[in-house]
Amino acid sequence: MCIRTLQRFLRIKRQLIVKLYISGNSPYARRARLAAREAGLMGMVEEIIISGFNELVKLGPGGKIPVLITDDGHSLCESLIITHYFNDLSEGKLLPSDPVQKGKCLALESVASVLMDSLFVRSMEKNYREEKKRSALVLEKEAERSRRCYESLAEMVREESESVSLASIAVAASLGYAGWRTPEDNWREGRSGLESYYDRLMERPAFTETMPRY
Protein backbone atom coordinates (compact mmCIF):
# COMPACT_ATOMS: atom_id res chain seq x y z
CA MET A 1 0.00 0.00 0.00
CA CYS A 2 2.89 2.29 0.86
CA ILE A 3 4.61 1.53 -2.47
CA ARG A 4 1.43 2.31 -4.41
CA THR A 5 1.02 5.64 -2.67
CA LEU A 6 4.64 6.45 -3.43
CA GLN A 7 4.20 5.45 -7.06
CA ARG A 8 1.12 7.63 -7.32
CA PHE A 9 3.01 10.53 -5.78
CA LEU A 10 5.91 10.09 -8.18
CA ARG A 11 3.52 10.04 -11.13
CA ILE A 12 1.92 13.27 -10.07
CA LYS A 13 5.36 14.83 -9.59
CA ARG A 14 6.39 13.69 -13.06
CA GLN A 15 3.14 14.96 -14.58
CA LEU A 16 2.60 11.68 -16.38
CA ILE A 17 1.63 12.26 -19.98
CA VAL A 18 0.90 9.49 -22.43
CA LYS A 19 0.49 10.11 -26.15
CA LEU A 20 -2.32 8.41 -28.00
CA TYR A 21 -1.92 8.38 -31.77
CA ILE A 22 -5.21 8.05 -33.59
CA SER A 23 -7.04 8.57 -36.86
CA GLY A 24 -10.52 9.95 -37.23
CA ASN A 25 -12.51 6.93 -38.32
CA SER A 26 -10.72 3.90 -36.88
CA PRO A 27 -12.98 1.94 -34.52
CA TYR A 28 -9.82 0.65 -32.81
CA ALA A 29 -8.70 4.22 -32.11
CA ARG A 30 -12.19 5.12 -30.95
CA ARG A 31 -12.12 2.26 -28.49
CA ALA A 32 -8.91 3.62 -26.95
CA ARG A 33 -10.26 7.17 -26.95
CA LEU A 34 -13.45 6.07 -25.20
CA ALA A 35 -11.48 4.16 -22.59
CA ALA A 36 -9.28 7.18 -21.86
CA ARG A 37 -12.34 9.39 -21.41
CA GLU A 38 -14.46 7.01 -19.38
CA ALA A 39 -11.50 6.18 -17.13
CA GLY A 40 -11.14 9.88 -16.39
CA LEU A 41 -7.62 10.06 -17.81
CA MET A 42 -7.93 12.85 -20.35
CA GLY A 43 -5.87 15.10 -18.09
CA MET A 44 -2.87 12.94 -18.87
CA VAL A 45 -3.63 11.74 -22.40
CA GLU A 46 -2.53 13.78 -25.38
CA GLU A 47 -4.36 12.75 -28.55
CA ILE A 48 -2.47 13.17 -31.79
CA ILE A 49 -3.89 12.54 -35.24
CA ILE A 50 -1.52 10.45 -37.34
CA SER A 51 -0.67 12.11 -40.62
CA GLY A 52 0.42 9.10 -42.63
CA PHE A 53 1.98 5.66 -42.77
CA ASN A 54 5.57 6.94 -42.47
CA GLU A 55 4.73 8.62 -39.19
CA LEU A 56 2.89 5.51 -38.01
CA VAL A 57 5.79 3.07 -38.51
CA LYS A 58 8.11 5.45 -36.68
CA LEU A 59 5.96 4.86 -33.59
CA GLY A 60 6.31 1.09 -33.70
CA PRO A 61 6.62 -1.84 -36.11
CA GLY A 62 2.93 -2.74 -36.15
CA GLY A 63 1.85 -0.03 -38.55
CA LYS A 64 -1.60 -0.11 -37.00
CA ILE A 65 -3.77 2.53 -35.38
CA PRO A 66 -3.92 3.32 -32.43
CA VAL A 67 -0.49 3.53 -30.83
CA LEU A 68 0.10 4.62 -27.27
CA ILE A 69 3.47 6.02 -26.23
CA THR A 70 3.79 5.73 -22.47
CA ASP A 71 5.46 8.25 -20.23
CA ASP A 72 8.55 6.03 -20.25
CA GLY A 73 8.63 5.93 -24.04
CA HIS A 74 7.24 2.42 -24.48
CA SER A 75 5.13 1.93 -27.58
CA LEU A 76 1.93 -0.05 -27.16
CA CYS A 77 -0.26 -1.10 -30.03
CA GLU A 78 -3.32 -3.39 -30.09
CA SER A 79 -6.40 -1.57 -28.84
CA LEU A 80 -7.07 -4.35 -26.33
CA ILE A 81 -3.69 -3.84 -24.69
CA ILE A 82 -4.14 -0.06 -24.69
CA THR A 83 -7.66 -0.10 -23.22
CA HIS A 84 -6.64 -2.53 -20.47
CA TYR A 85 -3.61 -0.33 -19.80
CA PHE A 86 -5.95 2.64 -19.34
CA ASN A 87 -8.06 0.55 -16.99
CA ASP A 88 -4.93 -0.15 -14.92
CA LEU A 89 -3.92 3.51 -14.91
CA SER A 90 -7.35 4.41 -13.55
CA GLU A 91 -6.99 1.67 -10.95
CA GLY A 92 -9.78 -0.40 -12.37
CA LYS A 93 -12.55 2.03 -13.28
CA LEU A 94 -13.47 0.15 -16.46
CA LEU A 95 -13.84 -3.38 -15.13
CA PRO A 96 -15.96 -4.74 -12.25
CA SER A 97 -13.92 -5.89 -9.28
CA ASP A 98 -16.26 -8.78 -8.49
CA PRO A 99 -14.80 -11.85 -10.30
CA VAL A 100 -18.15 -13.12 -11.61
CA GLN A 101 -19.15 -9.70 -12.96
CA LYS A 102 -15.69 -9.27 -14.41
CA GLY A 103 -15.93 -12.59 -16.25
CA LYS A 104 -19.27 -11.51 -17.69
CA CYS A 105 -17.80 -8.20 -18.76
CA LEU A 106 -14.82 -9.86 -20.47
CA ALA A 107 -17.15 -12.27 -22.25
CA LEU A 108 -19.07 -9.32 -23.70
CA GLU A 109 -15.84 -7.52 -24.56
CA SER A 110 -14.51 -10.57 -26.35
CA VAL A 111 -17.58 -10.89 -28.59
CA ALA A 112 -17.44 -7.18 -29.41
CA SER A 113 -13.72 -7.56 -30.22
CA VAL A 114 -14.36 -10.42 -32.60
CA LEU A 115 -17.14 -8.39 -34.24
CA MET A 116 -14.80 -5.43 -34.74
CA ASP A 117 -12.18 -7.64 -36.36
CA SER A 118 -14.77 -9.32 -38.54
CA LEU A 119 -16.10 -5.96 -39.76
CA PHE A 120 -12.52 -4.79 -40.37
CA VAL A 121 -11.70 -7.86 -42.46
CA ARG A 122 -14.84 -7.27 -44.53
CA SER A 123 -13.99 -3.62 -44.98
CA MET A 124 -10.45 -4.43 -46.14
CA GLU A 125 -11.83 -7.03 -48.52
CA LYS A 126 -14.45 -4.73 -50.02
CA ASN A 127 -12.68 -1.40 -49.98
CA TYR A 128 -8.93 -1.84 -50.07
CA ARG A 129 -8.20 -5.03 -51.92
CA GLU A 130 -7.64 -5.26 -55.67
CA GLU A 131 -11.08 -5.82 -57.16
CA LYS A 132 -10.16 -9.07 -58.94
CA LYS A 133 -8.80 -10.53 -55.74
CA ARG A 134 -11.91 -10.11 -53.64
CA SER A 135 -13.30 -13.35 -52.32
CA ALA A 136 -17.04 -13.95 -52.03
CA LEU A 137 -16.23 -16.90 -49.77
CA VAL A 138 -14.29 -14.79 -47.26
CA LEU A 139 -16.99 -12.10 -47.30
CA GLU A 140 -19.69 -14.69 -46.71
CA LYS A 141 -17.81 -16.37 -43.89
CA GLU A 142 -17.15 -13.07 -42.15
CA ALA A 143 -20.71 -11.80 -42.69
CA GLU A 144 -21.88 -14.98 -40.97
CA ARG A 145 -19.46 -14.38 -38.11
CA SER A 146 -20.68 -10.78 -37.75
CA ARG A 147 -24.28 -12.01 -37.70
CA ARG A 148 -23.52 -14.51 -34.94
CA CYS A 149 -21.88 -11.71 -32.94
CA TYR A 150 -24.89 -9.36 -33.31
CA GLU A 151 -27.13 -12.17 -32.09
CA SER A 152 -24.93 -12.86 -29.09
CA LEU A 153 -24.57 -9.20 -28.21
CA ALA A 154 -28.36 -8.78 -28.32
CA GLU A 155 -28.67 -11.70 -25.92
CA MET A 156 -25.84 -10.61 -23.65
CA VAL A 157 -26.80 -6.95 -23.17
CA ARG A 158 -30.29 -7.92 -22.00
CA GLU A 159 -29.11 -8.04 -18.43
CA GLU A 160 -26.45 -5.37 -18.77
CA SER A 161 -26.55 -2.42 -16.45
CA GLU A 162 -25.99 1.12 -17.61
CA SER A 163 -22.48 1.18 -16.22
CA VAL A 164 -19.69 1.87 -18.65
CA SER A 165 -16.93 -0.69 -18.91
CA LEU A 166 -14.37 -2.03 -21.37
CA ALA A 167 -17.23 -4.18 -22.65
CA SER A 168 -19.73 -1.41 -23.40
CA ILE A 169 -16.92 0.60 -25.00
CA ALA A 170 -16.04 -2.26 -27.32
CA VAL A 171 -19.71 -2.92 -28.14
CA ALA A 172 -20.36 0.72 -29.00
CA ALA A 173 -17.21 1.15 -31.09
CA SER A 174 -18.01 -2.03 -33.04
CA LEU A 175 -21.66 -1.24 -33.67
CA GLY A 176 -20.81 2.35 -34.66
CA TYR A 177 -18.34 0.95 -37.16
CA ALA A 178 -20.93 -1.51 -38.47
CA GLY A 179 -23.30 1.38 -39.10
CA TRP A 180 -20.67 2.92 -41.37
CA ARG A 181 -19.00 -0.02 -43.09
CA THR A 182 -21.75 -2.64 -43.27
CA PRO A 183 -25.09 -0.81 -43.22
CA GLU A 184 -26.46 -3.80 -45.16
CA ASP A 185 -26.18 -5.83 -41.95
CA ASN A 186 -29.04 -3.79 -40.43
CA TRP A 187 -27.85 -4.80 -36.99
CA ARG A 188 -30.68 -2.87 -35.33
CA GLU A 189 -33.41 -4.84 -37.10
CA GLY A 190 -35.17 -7.18 -34.72
CA ARG A 191 -32.74 -6.32 -31.94
CA SER A 192 -34.49 -3.50 -30.10
CA GLY A 193 -32.74 -4.28 -26.80
CA LEU A 194 -29.32 -3.94 -28.38
CA GLU A 195 -30.45 -0.81 -30.20
CA SER A 196 -31.59 0.95 -27.05
CA TYR A 197 -28.45 -0.17 -25.18
CA TYR A 198 -26.36 1.41 -27.94
CA ASP A 199 -28.46 4.55 -28.18
CA ARG A 200 -28.26 5.13 -24.44
CA LEU A 201 -24.47 4.89 -24.58
CA MET A 202 -24.44 7.39 -27.44
CA GLU A 203 -25.91 10.00 -25.13
CA ARG A 204 -22.75 10.06 -23.02
CA PRO A 205 -20.28 12.88 -23.77
CA ALA A 206 -17.36 10.51 -24.40
CA PHE A 207 -19.33 8.70 -27.09
CA THR A 208 -20.66 11.86 -28.77
CA GLU A 209 -17.22 13.45 -28.70
CA THR A 210 -15.53 10.51 -30.42
CA MET A 211 -18.25 9.91 -33.00
CA PRO A 212 -16.48 9.44 -36.31
CA ARG A 213 -17.47 11.82 -39.10
CA TYR A 214 -17.92 9.51 -42.04
Place this chain on the structure above:
Amino acid sequence: MCIRTLQRFLRIKRQLIVKLYISGNSPYARRARLAAREAGLMGMVEEIIISGFNELVKLGPGGKIPVLITDDGHSLCESLIITHYFNDLSEGKLLPSDPVQKGKCLALESVASVLMDSLFVRSMEKNYREEKKRSALVLEKEAERSRRCYESLAEMVREESESVSLASIAVAASLGYAGWRTPEDNWREGRSGLESYYDRLMERPAFTETMPRY
Protein backbone atom coordinates in the same frame (compact mmCIF):
# COMPACT_ATOMS: atom_id res chain seq x y z
CA MET B 1 -7.92 -7.69 1.86
CA CYS B 2 -10.56 -9.54 3.83
CA ILE B 3 -12.84 -9.78 0.79
CA ARG B 4 -10.01 -11.17 -1.35
CA THR B 5 -9.25 -13.87 1.21
CA LEU B 6 -12.93 -14.76 1.34
CA GLN B 7 -13.14 -14.89 -2.46
CA ARG B 8 -10.10 -17.15 -2.57
CA PHE B 9 -11.63 -19.41 0.06
CA LEU B 10 -14.92 -19.60 -1.84
CA ARG B 11 -13.06 -20.48 -5.02
CA ILE B 12 -11.22 -23.31 -3.35
CA LYS B 13 -14.49 -24.56 -1.89
CA ARG B 14 -16.11 -24.49 -5.31
CA GLN B 15 -13.09 -26.19 -6.88
CA LEU B 16 -12.93 -23.65 -9.67
CA ILE B 17 -12.52 -25.35 -13.01
CA VAL B 18 -12.24 -23.45 -16.28
CA LYS B 19 -12.38 -25.18 -19.66
CA LEU B 20 -9.91 -24.19 -22.32
CA TYR B 21 -10.87 -25.29 -25.82
CA ILE B 22 -7.90 -25.61 -28.12
CA SER B 23 -6.58 -27.13 -31.30
CA GLY B 24 -3.15 -28.64 -31.75
CA ASN B 25 -1.42 -26.15 -34.00
CA SER B 26 -3.05 -22.79 -33.30
CA PRO B 27 -0.50 -20.25 -32.01
CA TYR B 28 -3.39 -18.44 -30.31
CA ALA B 29 -4.31 -21.59 -28.41
CA ARG B 30 -0.67 -22.17 -27.55
CA ARG B 31 -0.44 -18.71 -26.10
CA ALA B 32 -3.34 -19.46 -23.76
CA ARG B 33 -1.92 -22.87 -22.87
CA LEU B 34 1.46 -21.37 -22.05
CA ALA B 35 -0.15 -18.70 -19.88
CA ALA B 36 -2.15 -21.32 -17.94
CA ARG B 37 1.01 -23.36 -17.30
CA GLU B 38 3.34 -20.52 -16.43
CA ALA B 39 0.73 -18.97 -14.13
CA GLY B 40 0.57 -22.27 -12.23
CA LEU B 41 -3.10 -22.79 -13.02
CA MET B 42 -3.12 -26.23 -14.59
CA GLY B 43 -4.77 -27.62 -11.49
CA MET B 44 -7.91 -25.75 -12.44
CA VAL B 45 -7.71 -25.70 -16.23
CA GLU B 46 -9.17 -28.52 -18.25
CA GLU B 47 -7.86 -28.54 -21.82
CA ILE B 48 -10.21 -29.87 -24.47
CA ILE B 49 -9.35 -30.36 -28.13
CA ILE B 50 -12.04 -28.95 -30.37
CA SER B 51 -13.33 -31.50 -32.82
CA GLY B 52 -14.79 -29.24 -35.47
CA PHE B 53 -16.44 -25.96 -36.42
CA ASN B 54 -19.89 -27.00 -35.22
CA GLU B 55 -18.56 -27.62 -31.75
CA LEU B 56 -16.62 -24.34 -31.86
CA VAL B 57 -19.61 -22.12 -32.62
CA LYS B 58 -21.59 -23.77 -29.85
CA LEU B 59 -19.02 -22.31 -27.44
CA GLY B 60 -19.46 -18.75 -28.63
CA PRO B 61 -20.21 -16.69 -31.75
CA GLY B 62 -16.58 -15.91 -32.60
CA GLY B 63 -15.82 -19.25 -34.18
CA LYS B 64 -12.17 -18.80 -33.26
CA ILE B 65 -9.71 -20.87 -31.25
CA PRO B 66 -9.09 -20.71 -28.28
CA VAL B 67 -12.26 -20.35 -26.20
CA LEU B 68 -12.28 -20.30 -22.42
CA ILE B 69 -15.43 -21.23 -20.52
CA THR B 70 -15.20 -19.80 -17.03
CA ASP B 71 -16.42 -21.47 -13.90
CA ASP B 72 -19.54 -19.31 -14.13
CA GLY B 73 -20.20 -20.36 -17.71
CA HIS B 74 -18.98 -17.20 -19.41
CA SER B 75 -17.38 -17.73 -22.79
CA LEU B 76 -14.19 -15.79 -23.47
CA CYS B 77 -12.48 -15.71 -26.81
CA GLU B 78 -9.52 -13.62 -28.03
CA SER B 79 -6.24 -15.04 -26.76
CA LEU B 80 -5.26 -11.64 -25.33
CA ILE B 81 -8.35 -11.56 -23.14
CA ILE B 82 -7.80 -15.16 -22.05
CA THR B 83 -4.11 -14.75 -21.20
CA HIS B 84 -4.77 -11.58 -19.21
CA TYR B 85 -7.61 -13.40 -17.46
CA PHE B 86 -5.17 -16.15 -16.47
CA ASN B 87 -2.77 -13.49 -15.21
CA ASP B 88 -5.57 -12.12 -13.02
CA LEU B 89 -6.49 -15.58 -11.74
CA SER B 90 -2.88 -16.11 -10.69
CA GLU B 91 -2.91 -12.69 -9.00
CA GLY B 92 -0.42 -11.21 -11.40
CA LYS B 93 2.25 -13.87 -11.92
CA LEU B 94 2.63 -13.08 -15.62
CA LEU B 95 3.13 -9.31 -15.50
CA PRO B 96 5.61 -7.22 -13.51
CA SER B 97 4.02 -5.14 -10.77
CA ASP B 98 6.39 -2.20 -11.25
CA PRO B 99 4.60 0.20 -13.67
CA VAL B 100 7.69 0.92 -15.80
CA GLN B 101 8.55 -2.76 -16.17
CA LYS B 102 4.92 -3.52 -16.89
CA GLY B 103 4.81 -0.92 -19.66
CA LYS B 104 7.92 -2.46 -21.19
CA CYS B 105 6.37 -5.92 -20.97
CA LEU B 106 3.13 -4.79 -22.63
CA ALA B 107 5.12 -3.09 -25.39
CA LEU B 108 6.88 -6.38 -26.13
CA GLU B 109 3.60 -8.28 -25.93
CA SER B 110 1.94 -5.89 -28.35
CA VAL B 111 4.64 -6.34 -31.00
CA ALA B 112 4.46 -10.12 -30.63
CA SER B 113 0.66 -9.92 -30.96
CA VAL B 114 0.88 -7.92 -34.16
CA LEU B 115 3.42 -10.43 -35.50
CA MET B 116 1.11 -13.34 -34.72
CA ASP B 117 -1.78 -11.66 -36.53
CA SER B 118 0.41 -10.80 -39.49
CA LEU B 119 1.62 -14.39 -39.80
CA PHE B 120 -1.95 -15.60 -39.49
CA VAL B 121 -3.16 -13.29 -42.28
CA ARG B 122 -0.34 -14.55 -44.51
CA SER B 123 -1.18 -18.14 -43.69
CA MET B 124 -4.85 -17.64 -44.51
CA GLU B 125 -3.91 -15.92 -47.75
CA LYS B 126 -1.49 -18.64 -48.85
CA ASN B 127 -3.14 -21.76 -47.52
CA TYR B 128 -6.88 -21.28 -47.20
CA ARG B 129 -7.95 -18.77 -49.81
CA GLU B 130 -9.06 -19.70 -53.31
CA GLU B 131 -5.89 -19.69 -55.40
CA LYS B 132 -7.12 -17.10 -57.90
CA LYS B 133 -8.04 -14.71 -55.15
CA ARG B 134 -4.63 -14.56 -53.49
CA SER B 135 -3.16 -11.10 -53.45
CA ALA B 136 0.56 -10.53 -53.90
CA LEU B 137 0.04 -7.02 -52.57
CA VAL B 138 -1.46 -8.21 -49.28
CA LEU B 139 1.25 -10.85 -48.90
CA GLU B 140 3.96 -8.27 -49.52
CA LYS B 141 2.49 -5.76 -47.11
CA GLU B 142 2.17 -8.37 -44.37
CA ALA B 143 5.63 -9.83 -45.00
CA GLU B 144 6.99 -6.31 -44.54
CA ARG B 145 5.00 -5.96 -41.29
CA SER B 146 6.36 -9.30 -40.04
CA ARG B 147 9.89 -8.20 -40.91
CA ARG B 148 9.49 -4.96 -38.95
CA CYS B 149 8.23 -6.99 -35.99
CA TYR B 150 11.20 -9.40 -36.06
CA GLU B 151 13.56 -6.41 -36.09
CA SER B 152 11.79 -4.79 -33.16
CA LEU B 153 11.66 -7.99 -31.17
CA ALA B 154 15.40 -8.52 -31.70
CA GLU B 155 16.00 -5.02 -30.38
CA MET B 156 13.54 -5.31 -27.49
CA VAL B 157 14.65 -8.67 -26.07
CA ARG B 158 18.26 -7.48 -25.77
CA GLU B 159 17.61 -6.23 -22.29
CA GLU B 160 15.00 -8.83 -21.41
CA SER B 161 15.53 -10.94 -18.36
CA GLU B 162 14.88 -14.66 -18.26
CA SER B 163 11.62 -14.20 -16.43
CA VAL B 164 8.50 -15.53 -18.08
CA SER B 165 5.66 -13.10 -18.69
CA LEU B 166 2.73 -12.51 -21.04
CA ALA B 167 5.33 -10.91 -23.33
CA SER B 168 7.74 -13.84 -23.57
CA ILE B 169 4.79 -16.17 -24.03
CA ALA B 170 3.50 -14.13 -26.96
CA VAL B 171 6.99 -13.84 -28.48
CA ALA B 172 7.60 -17.58 -28.26
CA ALA B 173 4.18 -18.55 -29.65
CA SER B 174 4.61 -16.13 -32.56
CA LEU B 175 8.15 -17.17 -33.46
CA GLY B 176 7.25 -20.85 -33.16
CA TYR B 177 4.38 -20.23 -35.58
CA ALA B 178 6.71 -18.34 -37.95
CA GLY B 179 9.02 -21.34 -38.01
CA TRP B 180 6.14 -23.43 -39.29
CA ARG B 181 4.16 -21.11 -41.55
CA THR B 182 6.78 -18.75 -42.93
CA PRO B 183 10.14 -20.56 -42.83
CA GLU B 184 11.15 -18.32 -45.76
CA ASP B 185 11.30 -15.41 -43.30
CA ASN B 186 14.38 -16.95 -41.69
CA TRP B 187 13.70 -14.93 -38.58
CA ARG B 188 16.80 -16.36 -36.85
CA GLU B 189 19.18 -15.09 -39.51
CA GLY B 190 21.23 -12.15 -38.27
CA ARG B 191 19.25 -12.09 -35.02
CA SER B 192 21.31 -14.26 -32.69
CA GLY B 193 20.07 -12.46 -29.57
CA LEU B 194 16.45 -13.18 -30.44
CA GLU B 195 17.38 -16.73 -31.37
CA SER B 196 19.01 -17.48 -28.02
CA TYR B 197 16.15 -15.77 -26.15
CA TYR B 198 13.69 -18.06 -27.96
CA ASP B 199 15.83 -21.19 -27.53
CA ARG B 200 16.18 -20.58 -23.80
CA LEU B 201 12.41 -20.33 -23.46
CA MET B 202 12.01 -23.57 -25.39
CA GLU B 203 13.87 -25.40 -22.63
CA ARG B 204 11.07 -24.72 -20.18
CA PRO B 205 8.58 -27.57 -19.63
CA ALA B 206 5.54 -25.44 -20.53
CA PHE B 207 7.04 -24.59 -23.90
CA THR B 208 8.19 -28.13 -24.71
CA GLU B 209 4.83 -29.54 -23.65
CA THR B 210 2.83 -27.24 -25.92
CA MET B 211 5.12 -27.52 -28.92
CA PRO B 212 2.86 -28.03 -31.93
CA ARG B 213 3.47 -31.16 -33.98
CA TYR B 214 3.48 -29.85 -37.51
